[in-house]
Amino acid sequence: MLLISCPNCGSRDETEFHYGGQAHVPYPENPNDMNDREWAEFLFYRDNTKGTFAERWLHSTGCRQWFNMLRDTVTYDIQAVYPMGTPRPDVSVPAAAESGTASTAADSTTTGSAAPSTSATSISATSTASSTTAPEGATK
Amino acid sequence: MANTAALEGINGLRDIRRSPASHLTAALETGSVQGTVVLKEGPFQTMAGVRVDPRSEQGSRIAAVAGGLPARCGEVSGTDSVSVLWLAPSEFLVVAPEEAHDSLGGDLIGSLTAALGDAPGQVVDLSANRTTFELSGPRARAVLEKGCALDLHPRSFTPGTALTTEVGNIPVILLKTGDESFRLFPRASFADFLGRWLLDAMREYASPEVP
Amino acid sequence: MSADLLPEHPDFLWRNPEPKSSYDAVIVGGGGHGLATAYFLAKNHGMTNIAVLEKGWLAGGNMARNTTIIRSNYLWDESAAIYEHALKLWEILPEELEYDFLFSQRGVMNLAHTLGDVRESIRRVGANKLNGVDAEWLEPDQVKELCPILNISDNIRYPVMGATYQPRAGIAKHDHVAWAFARKCDELGVDIIQNCEVTGFLKDGDRVVGVKTNRGTINTEKVGLCAAGHSSVLAEMAGFRLPIQSHPLQALVSELHEPVHPTVVMSNHVHVYVSQAHKGELVMGAGVDSYNGYGQRGSFHVIENQMAAAVELFPIFARAHVLRTWGGIVDTTLDASPIVGTTPVENMFVNCGWGTGGFKATPAAGLTFAHTIATGAPHKLNKPFALERFETGALIDEHGAAAVAH
Ligand SMILES: Cc1cc2nc3c(=O)[nH]c(=O)nc-3n(C[C@H](O)[C@H](O)[C@H](O)COP(=O)(O)OP(=O)(O)OC[C@H]3O[C@@H](n4cnc5c(N)ncnc54)[C@H](O)[C@@H]3O)c2cc1C
Ligand SMILES: [Zn+2]
Numbered sequence: 001m002l003l004i005s006c007p008n009c010g011s012r013d014e015t016e017f018h019y020g021g022q023a024h025v026p027y028p029e030n031p032n033d034m035n036d037r038e039w040a041e042f043l044f045y046r047d048n049t050k051g052t053f054a055e056r057w058l059h060s061t062g063c064r065q066w067f068n069m070l071r072d073t074v075t076y077d078i079q080a081v082y083p084m085g086t087p088r089p090d091v092s093v094p095a096a097a098e099s100g101t102a103s104t105a106a107d108s109t110t111t112g113s114a115a116p117s118t119s120a121t122s123i124s125a126t127s128t129a130s131s132t133t134a135p136e137g138a139t140k
Numbered sequence: 141m142a143n144t145a146a147l148e149g150i151n152g153l154r155d156i157r158r159s160p161a162s163h164l165t166a167a168l169e170t171g172s173v174q175g176t177v178v179l180k181e182g183p184f185q186t187m188a189g190v191r192v193d194p195r196s197e198q199g200s201r202i203a204a205v206a207g208g209l210p211a212r213c214g215e216v217s218g219t220d221s222v223s224v225l226w227l228a229p230s231e232f233l234v235v236a237p238e239e240a241h242d243s244l245g246g247d248l249i250g251s252l253t254a255a256l257g258d259a260p261g262q263v264v265d266l267s268a269n270r271t272t273f274e275l276s277g278p279r280a281r282a283v284l285e286k287g288c289a290l291d292l293h294p295r296s297f298t299p300g301t302a303l304t305t306e307v308g309n310i311p312v313i314l315l316k317t318g319d320e321s322f323r324l325f326p327r328a329s330f331a332d333f334l335g336r337w338l339l340d341a342m343r344e345y346a347s348p349e350v351p
Numbered sequence: 352m353s354a355d356l357l358p359e360h361p362d363f364l365w366r367n368p369e370p371k372s373s374y375d376a377v378i379v380g381g382g383g384h385g386l387a388t389a390y391f392l393a394k395n396h397g398m399t400n401i402a403v404l405e406k407g408w409l410a411g412g413n414m415a416r417n418t419t420i421i422r423s424n425y426l427w428d429e430s431a432a433i434y435e436h437a438l439k440l441w442e443i444l445p446e447e448l449e450y451d452f453l454f455s456q457r458g459v460m461n462l463a464h465t466l467g468d469v470r471e472s473i474r475r476v477g478a479n480k481l482n483g484v485d486a487e488w489l490e491p492d493q494v495k496e497l498c499p500i501l502n503i504s505d506n507i508r509y510p511v512m513g514a515t516y517q518p519r520a521g522i523a524k525h526d527h528v529a530w531a532f533a534r535k536c537d538e539l540g541v542d543i544i545q546n547c548e549v550t551g552f553l554k555d556g557d558r559v560v561g562v563k564t565n566r567g568t569i570n571t572e573k574v575g576l577c578a579a580g581h582s583s584v585l586a587e588m589a590g591f592r593l594p595i596q597s598h599p600l601q602a603l604v605s606e607l608h609e610p611v612h613p614t615v616v617m618s619n620h621v622h623v624y625v626s627q628a629h630k631g632e633l634v635m636g637a638g639v640d641s642y643n644g645y646g647q648r649g650s651f652h653v654i655e656n657q658m659a660a661a662v663e664l665f666p667i668f669a670r671a672h673v674l675r676t677w678g679g680i681v682d683t684t685l686d687a688s689p690i691v692g693t694t695p696v697e698n699m700f701v702n703c704g705w706g707t708g709g710f711k712a713t714p715a716a717g718l719t720f721a722h723t724i725a726t727g728a729p730h731k732l733n734k735p736f737a738l739e740r741f742e743t744g745a746l747i748d749e750h751g752a753a754a755v756a757h
Contacts (some may be wrong), residue, residue: 048583
């Protein structure tokens with residue numbers, strides 16, 4: 001069971017979430033100009049990374065908001081949680097070692113004192129501060 | 141929006157309205173262990189689903205009517221008679237006693253709708269969407285812990301906090317109303333399941349503790 | 352049905368040769384599909400100067416982890432053709448490979464729990480019959496007769512409203528299947544090389560001419576990829592993409608029990624499938640974990656849900672104990688059908704995308720893939736399963752259609 005740190009609600013069991021597959025797949029800019037090969041790529045081809053993978057998750061039983069996550073597909077370690085619309089953070093340095101307890105993740109299960117007050121409809125693209133590291137033992 | 145509230149004659153239907161777990165009333169009574177853990181279905185409530193950006197002007201107008209909008213997960217704001225539960229950064233559940241409903245002489249839905257005006261957002265009468273269970277007693281937390289993965293210890297889950305989560309595998313809003321009392325808001329269609337699930341989880345406390 | 356019926360084994364079934372510096376063909380992946388491919392290359396096409404390279408131990412991937420359900424009652428003509436061909440091969444293989452791998456045609460039932468299920472099931476029975484696949488529709492009392500421990504009461508959340516039944520379907524002992532193929536491959540001169548991981552490819556322009564491994568470089572005329580969950584990783588090394596997502600798929604077994612479950616029962620709706628292995632353990636599985644994963648393990652709630660489903664359908668399992676759970680890495684496609692054919696790299700061929708249900712196809716995958724590698728063109732059975740279908744749109748959507756995808 002993954003323990004996932006929702007940027008709005010704090011860390012919750014995986015059962016509260018839905019998986020959304022690869023993140024940062026833009027809708028084609030000029031759909032009318034695309035050939036069959038390009039359509040196939042857009043519709044059916046997604047990265048299947050072994051290692052750190054940027055993916056989307058939905059906190060379906062909680063705040064019902066989408067967010068992005070960097071997760072290692074081999075160890076299942078969650079390396080970062082960051083808002084939709086922001087670029088993939090650089091976590092070449094192991095996240096846990098670098099940030100220690102200074103995680104900005106809404107803590108534990110409760111009042112989430114540090115939860116960023118991002119609006120659901122307009123998450124500012126500059127709010128890199130809400131890119132969060134996962135708490136210890138985020139995966140089992 | 142909120143059409144049901146405006147329907148003339150809805151008061152005539154009030155008497156035949158049945159709550160989603162009313163068929164369990166007797167079972168809840170027998171299953172409760174006085175002084176240990178007690179389960180009841182709560183009275184009807186007026187509930188409004190509100191979607192609004194809290195930092196916007198319309199957000200401030202709605203906050204003025206509702207008695208504030210909670211800023212983050214867990215927070216509950218409101219007045220003596222109205223609670224506003226945080227569901228998401230721009231989604232809230234306004235809960236008030238049944239009499240607050242416009243069809244019964246109140247004006248909650250209407251005044252929220254008016255506060256939003258034409259601005260982007262949503263006020264929806266959700267009074268029939270969920271029922272409530274009141275679970276209380278020294279064992280109430282232990283009962284919930286059988287089916288809820290959150291940390292319910294009083295050190296982190298304090299009275300006046302509400303969280304959207306799962307209890308017994310179904311989605312609920314869980315409000316801590318007192319040191320040993322909780323209110324659960326399941327959707328109406330899950331009321332039967334959750335009622336029976338809680339009864340089952342309470343059963344062991346009817347027997348003497350095995351030392 | 353007891354342990355002492357399992358066949359005796361010699362100490363060695365195959366040699367452990369050192370890799371040669373070059374082969375006529377190299378198969379990457381020593382699971383069921385890789386071994387079957389090598390066998391048919393040697394037997395049907397006379398290609399014996401070939402090697403199977405396996406990064407771990409022989410058949411330690413999904414071949415070691417699957418729940419061994421074999422059936423051919425798929426909806427679409429293309430699928431019915433290849434899976435039914437596989438089933439016919441299963442029927443003759445124990446003799447051909449001179450190895451009793453306990454292929455047991457005890458039948459497979461796919462339960463229907465809703466009116467939608469019933470309609471879909473009856474449609475599939477019709478489609479199966481038109482394709483020469485044995486299939487029947489069973490009413491609940493017939494279901495009960497075939498599998499008395501099933502709860503067919505009306506008083507459960509999803510009552511059993513009937514089932515499709517394929518009498519010739521069943522299970523086989525998966526590791527014995529791998530060993531049977533491995534021994535025959537070895538006899539025919541195929542080198543099976545374990546602990547040999549492919550780490551890259553040598554190319555001359557668009558043509559593959561060799562593989563790099565942790566045991567040195569091997570030149571080869573042709574490469575066949577049979578790496579299941581790792582197919583995308585290998586494709587990336589070779590410079591092309593596959594429309595594959597790798598997911599954990601879990602299964603579990605109970606302690607050993609007396610024979611209580613005579614057939615195989617699958618339920619898409621309550622979502623579990625159960626059979627009883629030859630030794631007596633109840634074998635159960637369900638769907639994939641939602642997230643991509645190469646970890647050969649998944650999340651516990653998935654196991655918990657499949658056990659809850661099993662107890663709902665089989666109340667007598669309520670007190671059975673779980674002995675162990677495990678996971679494999681399955682290579683899923685968006686249309687739940689495999690990819691078997693050529694690739695953008697010349698002389699490189701791919702067999703993948705079998706996802707949660709490729710064990711049953713092992714012999715046909717091997718036969719058609721060997722044909723593709725040997726001749727450079729697909730066999731008529733795997734032609735529809737080409738990579739190009741994602742461009743042409745000729746998908747073979749077996750998702751909901753073929754009940755639980757195993
Ligand atoms: C839990 C579970 C239950 C299943 N149940 C069923 C079922 O009931 N019925 C059914 O029909 N199917 C079932 N399947 C699916 C079935 O197991 C697979 O579709 C099938 O085994 C895939 O083919 P394979 O045997 O060749 O795969 P594998 O045995 O996985 O073989 C692939 C091999 O490639 C090797 N490899 C990977 N990368 C490299 C590299 N770089 N170099 C060298 N070697 C490499 C791997 O180590 C592995 O041994 C199930 C799968 C799982 C996980
Ligand atoms: Zn959330």
